[in-house]
Amino acid sequence: MGRASTFLxxxxxxxxxxxxxxxxxxxxxxxxxxVKAARAVKLADKLRCLVCQNQTIADSNAELANDLRGQIRExxxxxxxxxxxxxxxxxxxxDFVLYQPPFKTTTVLLWAGPALLLVGGLFILLRNxxxxxxxxxxLTDEERERAKRLLDGDDRKDxx
Amino acid sequence: MNRRMLIPLAIFVALAGFLFAGLWRDPREVPxxxxxxxAPAFKLTQLHAPQQMLGTSDMKGKVWLMNVWASWCVSCRExxxxxxxxxxxxxxxxxxxxxxxxxxxxxxWLTDNGDPYTTSVMDRDGRVGIDFGVYGVPETFLIDKAGTxxxxxxxxxxxxxLRKKILPxxxxxxxx
Numbered sequence: 478m479g480r481a482s483t484f485l486x487x488x489x490x491x492x493x494x495x496x497x498x499x500x501x502x503x504x505x506x507x508x509x510x511x512v513k514a515a516r517a518v519k520l521a522d523k524l525r526c527l528v529c530q531n532q533t534i535a536d537s538n539a540e541l542a543n544d545l546r547g548q549i550r551e552x553x554x555x556x557x558x559x560x561x562x563x564x565x566x567x568x569x570x571x572d573f574v575l576y577q578p579p580f581k582t583t584t585v586l587l588w589a590g591p592a593l594l595l596v597g598g599l600f601i602l603l604r605n606x607x608x609x610x611x612x613x614x615x616l617t618d619e620e621r622e623r624a625k626r627l628l629d630g631d632d633r634k635d636x637x
Numbered sequence: 638m639n640r641r642m643l644i645p646l647a648i649f650v651a652l653a654g655f656l657f658a659g660l661w662r663d664p665r666e667v668p669x670x671x672x673x674x675x676a677p678a679f680k681l682t683q684l685h686a687p688q689q690m691l692g693t694s695d696m697k698g699k700v701w702l703m704n705v706w707a708s709w710c711v712s713c714r715e716x717x718x719x720x721x722x723x724x725x726x727x728x729x730x731x732x733x734x735x736x737x738x739x740x741x742x743x744x745x746w747l748t749d750n751g752d753p754y755t756t757s758v759m760d761r762d763g764r765v766g767i768d769f770g771v772y773g774v775p776e777t778f779l780i781d782k783a784g785t786x787x788x789x790x791x792x793x794x795x796x797x798x799l800r801k802k803i804l805p806x807x808x809x810x811x812x813x
């Protein structure tokens with residue numbers, strides 16, 4: 478009796494603490510060795526669930542994501558490498574299943590874009606900075622006079 | 638007016654053009670890498686005759702449609718009348734891939750809504766679905782005589798897609 482009364486709260490605490498890993502645990506089969514299970518979770522984390530496109534297969538509760546997690550586990554158990562499993566997914570669902578798009582001709586702009594913008598921006602900035610001195614200057618005598626008047630607080634003449 | 642001042646405006650217009658065009662594209666439609674590739678081989682038991690099988694190889698030499706459907710699939714109801722009408726015209730065999738469904742529920746659904754399928758096969762664990770890259774039922778594949786996937790419709794077939802894309806393509810493929 479006494480034992481049960483301390484055991485139960487401890488159990489609840491344990492459940493609550495492990496709750497934060499529930500998402501990852503979904504992709505982990507119970508009977509798999511930890512190294513393989515970790516691989517399965519890592520792979521599922523790289524793949525997009527096409528049903529709910531902003532979730533990974535590891536995060537999603539969609540039935541398809543569940544099936545694909547099953548596929549990953551099965552293929553790991555069958556001794557396939559990570560690359561082979563990713564290729565299996567890309568062959569069926571296209572590059573879009575990969576959260577990190579591959580580098581190829583159609584994605585050059587995607588990968589190189591930010592660097593190009595940075596370089597281009599720096600180039601324009603430097604050019605403008607260098608040009609600055611030429612733009613500095615040049616009030617006519619008349620304007621200087623008027624500025625002086627304004628600064629002195631005698632602006633009545635200026636009002637029209 | 639300084640022409641250089643137009644540059645930001647030009648950039649803005651170009652960007653707005655891209656975004657505007659994007660409004661009409663459906664992000665849920667992910668182009669399939671399987672188009673132009675051989676249809677994945679399968680051999681599955683038939684829904685109405687569980688002792689018989691049907692597979693990709695049985696359809697060699699024919700232009701055929703494979704429609705992925707399920708009794709639990711809501712948007713399948715949307716396209717179903719179109720399929721029933723198409724089946725009546727006898728233009729093309731339609732194989733139904735009954736995806737992750739209970740056979741009894743599937744059969745009842747066909748009795749209630751009409752059965753446009755030449756044959757329906759059962760993909761109970763969804764494995765063939767995965768091989769075809771199915772992610773949103775209904776999906777429809779057009780497969781040519783050599784067994785190559787030529788077209789994929791993601792989501793319900795619309796009247797528009799049927800008349801403007803699918804039927805002309807079937808016509809063309811049947812001639813070759």
